[in-house]
Amino acid sequence: MKFNDYHAHTSLSYCCDIGITPRTYADVVQRTDSLESVAITNHGFAIYFPEPTAWRWEFMTDPAMFDEQRDWGNERLLRHLDAVDEFREKGLRTGVEVEMMSDGRLTVDPKLADRLDVIVGSVHWLPVSWNTGGDPGEILDFWLAHTHRLCQAGIDVLGHPLRWISGQVDGVPKEIVPTIVEMARDANVAIEINAHYIVETDVPLIREAARTGARVTFCTDAHRRDEIGRFDYHLELLEEAGLTMDSLTFWQPSRRA
Ligand SMILES: [Zn+2]
Numbered sequence: 001m002k003f004n005d006y007h008a009h010t011s012l013s014y015c016c017d018i019g020i021t022p023r024t025y026a027d028v029v030q031r032t033d034s035l036e037s038v039a040i041t042n043h044g045f046a047i048y049f050p051e052p053t054a055w056r057w058e059f060m061t062d063p064a065m066f067d068e069q070r071d072w073g074n075e076r077l078l079r080h081l082d083a084v085d086e087f088r089e090k091g092l093r094t095g096v097e098v099e100m101m102s103d104g105r106l107t108v109d110p111k112l113a114d115r116l117d118v119i120v121g122s123v124h125w126l127p128v129s130w131n132t133g134g135d136p137g138e139i140l141d142f143w144l145a146h147t148h149r150l151c152q153a154g155i156d157v158l159g160h161p162l163r164w165i166s167g168q169v170d171g172v173p174k175e176i177v178p179t180i181v182e183m184a185r186d187a188n189v190a191i192e193i194n195a196h197y198i199v200e201t202d203v204p205l206i207r208e209a210a211r212t213g214a215r216v217t218f219c220t221d222a223h224r225r226d227e228i229g230r231f232d233y234h235l236e237l238l239e240e241a242g243l244t245m246d247s248l249t250f251w252q253p254s255r256r257a
């Protein structure tokens with residue numbers, strides 16, 4: 001069985017351990033029989049913004065900030081993509097993990113899309129949340145509408161689909177899972193099963209993906225050395241859900257030849 005990991009970070013992402021580089025991943029792919037490829041998908045906000053600005057999230061509601069940073073970020077991203085492509089023959093793939101800003105644009109310059117094998121779209125911050133005093137219904141509605149629009153915004157993979165909402169409301173309603181899977185399916189976007197931060201809805205999520213034939217990806221979302229190339233959680237989850245690898249339709253990249 002060969003795994004392909006389409007979501008992993010290097011130290012270019014501010015939340016990743018120091019010293020993790022494309023070479024770190026290439027070495028793991030080379031020595032791990034069960035690992036075929038890894039896409040390096042650093043955060044768009046870390047590529048386009050210096051660290052203090054990135055964590056303030058103002059760019060989410062003020063996308064003009066992204067335009068101001070675009071040339072700076074493109075230069076950083078191109079340098080990084082060149083570094084990843086040096087290991088293409090050794091199983092590395094290029095990518096980004098992006099947010100969708102309030103105007104519907106992603107935090108990557110679309111001009112560089114043809115250099116990317118995968119665009120993971122995720123939610124890490126929204127302007128309506130428990131810390132802004134939102135009530136659970138309001139937060140759920142905002143997040144659902146945002147996720148729907150994110151699926152239509154040009155992403156390939158919906159990263160950790162229920163992580164953010166799981167931290168916002170107690171007991172995410174079960175009916176949400178089929179809604180999310182359908183949103184992704186309709187937009188031709190893959191559902192990610194993410195091992196970096198696990199949530200209660202992972203079992204119903206993988207079952208619904210199997211039931212509907214929605215495409216899925218097993219991703220490590222590695223931020224630490226001990227997470228690289230590890231699919232133990234995905235295999236445990238399959239067992240818990242009463243499924244096998246053959247029950248699922250796995251997504252494959254097609255942006256680059
Ligand atoms: Zn993420």
Ligand SMILES: [Zn+2]
Nearest residue numbers: 007009097221
């Ligand atoms: Zn990530």
